[in-house]
Amino acid sequence: MSKTNLAYQETFDCVQCGYCLPACPTYKTMGKETHSPRGRINLVKMAAEGKISLSELEGPIDLCLGCRACETACPTNVQYGKILESAKEVLQEDRRNRMPKRVKMFQSFFFNRVLPSDTVLTMAGAGLSFYQKSGLQKATRKLGILKQFPENIASFEKILPEVAGPIRTKSRVQRAPVQEVPTYSVGFFTGCIMNTMFSSINALSIKLLEAAGCEVKVIKEQTCCGALQNHSGETKITKELAKKNIEAFEKYQFDFVVNSIGGCGAMLVEYDHLLADEPEWAERAKNFARKNVDISVLLSNLPLPFKNEIRKTVTYQPSCHMTNVQKRTNEPLELLKSIPGITYKEIPEKDMCCGSAGIYNIVNYHESMDILDDKMEQVKKVKPEIIVTTNPGCHLQMKLGVEREGQSENVQVVHLVELLAKSCEINV
Numbered sequence: 001m002s003k004t005n006l007a008y009q010e011t012f013d014c015v016q017c018g019y020c021l022p023a024c025p026t027y028k029t030m031g032k033e034t035h036s037p038r039g040r041i042n043l044v045k046m047a048a049e050g051k052i053s054l055s056e057l058e059g060p061i062d063l064c065l066g067c068r069a070c071e072t073a074c075p076t077n078v079q080y081g082k083i084l085e086s087a088k089e090v091l092q093e094d095r096r097n098r099m100p101k102r103v104k105m106f107q108s109f110f111f112n113r114v115l116p117s118d119t120v121l122t123m124a125g126a127g128l129s130f131y132q133k134s135g136l137q138k139a140t141r142k143l144g145i146l147k148q149f150p151e152n153i154a155s156f157e158k159i160l161p162e163v164a165g166p167i168r169t170k171s172r173v174q175r176a177p178v179q180e181v182p183t184y185s186v187g188f189f190t191g192c193i194m195n196t197m198f199s200s201i202n203a204l205s206i207k208l209l210e211a212a213g214c215e216v217k218v219i220k221e222q223t224c225c226g227a228l229q230n231h232s233g234e235t236k237i238t239k240e241l242a243k244k245n246i247e248a249f250e251k252y253q254f255d256f257v258v259n260s261i262g263g264c265g266a267m268l269v270e271y272d273h274l275l276a277d278e279p280e281w282a283e284r285a286k287n288f289a290r291k292n293v294d295i296s297v298l299l300s301n302l303p304l305p306f307k308n309e310i311r312k313t314v315t316y317q318p319s320c321h322m323t324n325v326q327k328r329t330n331e332p333l334e335l336l337k338s339i340p341g342i343t344y345k346e347i348p349e350k351d352m353c354c355g356s357a358g359i360y361n362i363v364n365y366h367e368s369m370d371i372l373d374d375k376m377e378q379v380k381k382v383k384p385e386i387i388v389t390t391n392p393g394c395h396l397q398m399k400l401g402v403e404r405e406g407q408s409e410n411v412q413v414v415h416l417v418e419l420l421a422k423s424c425e426i427n428v
């Protein structure tokens, strides 16, 4: 991997017009050209030409959220995602060469063995569940032990969702198929972190799909989508995971592969780009990507058995990966508005990223909090009682935003499927 692997040709599509600048959250909060899409594209071009070193490229690229709002805003269709991924891959390779052996081993263990491993994630979920239910969490908070931890870890501990133990998680997602002639045959993609931290959302998603007439299967051969690895420039590992998922799902004749995770969904629909240069996989990846949809896409076309009105003021924080990569903007919104009783109010600049972006909010905590505080300023203008999200990362980030505003008692943060299920009287 060298500078020649940077997406150099693609940088020439940028005509330097600057239309993307107002859409870029890091340009807005940091106010520097180097932290704008145009600036980053120029830096990639200069690095490829040998005019700057990779270390000069590193900071601006690491501080990019990868939200790809610039791509949506760009009138000349610059492939910013491709440029960014090439830069991340080259930088990661360069870093790997300089990393101490133990850091390299830890990273490889995390990406290769933790995220894709059902066993390790089940153990992690069990540990978290024990921490929450044994009284350890209460004691930790009471004794002020969290103050000894870095601010980013302590902040996220406060808003951890209630994690189910391993037996509950398993029984939640193993659903019996419906017996009638189904509308669609659906393979459900559970996601690794989603299934560990938010197994109830997966379980509700499956029940909603079944209530809408689908036959749903959760196949155990599926693995992590590779999004976090891809965002960290680990393209080789991402490709291996993509191939495993394609192989797993193509054994079945599903009409759709459905997920409730905006970020993972964005990775899954781009498997065709990821494997475009591998002749044995390109067509298979294309077929797989075509079948992958967010749950809102399917549910917005099927009848749902709504029973209860939800008389609340509700707003929606879209996930960037749903908007800018999956290009699904109408479906979740229409579905949300179809819930009887709700009053929908739109957040000004709703498409601006909340600052979550995978693990950006942990690695670049302070920059992420600046972006989140900006977002909360806009949220306050519509005074919602409920904030709806469609991605676990945004979900936690918005919970943190509400917490930072001291509004945890008054404002709820829920996934879209939770609100739909509530109105349909579907529980886990």
Ligand code: SF4
Residues within 6 Å of the ligand: 023, 024, 025, 026, 027, 035, 036, 037, 040, 063, 064, 065, 066, 067, 068, 069, 070, 071, 080
């Ligand atoms: S991906 Fe997002 S943060 Fe990065 S340059 Fe584009 S708009 Fe800015």
Ligand code: SF4
Residues within 6 Å of the ligand: 013, 014, 015, 016, 017, 018, 019, 020, 021, 037, 038, 041, 070, 073, 074, 075, 076, 077, 078
């Ligand atoms: S990325 Fe697109 S919108 Fe931004 S400066 Fe370049 S051409 Fe203009």
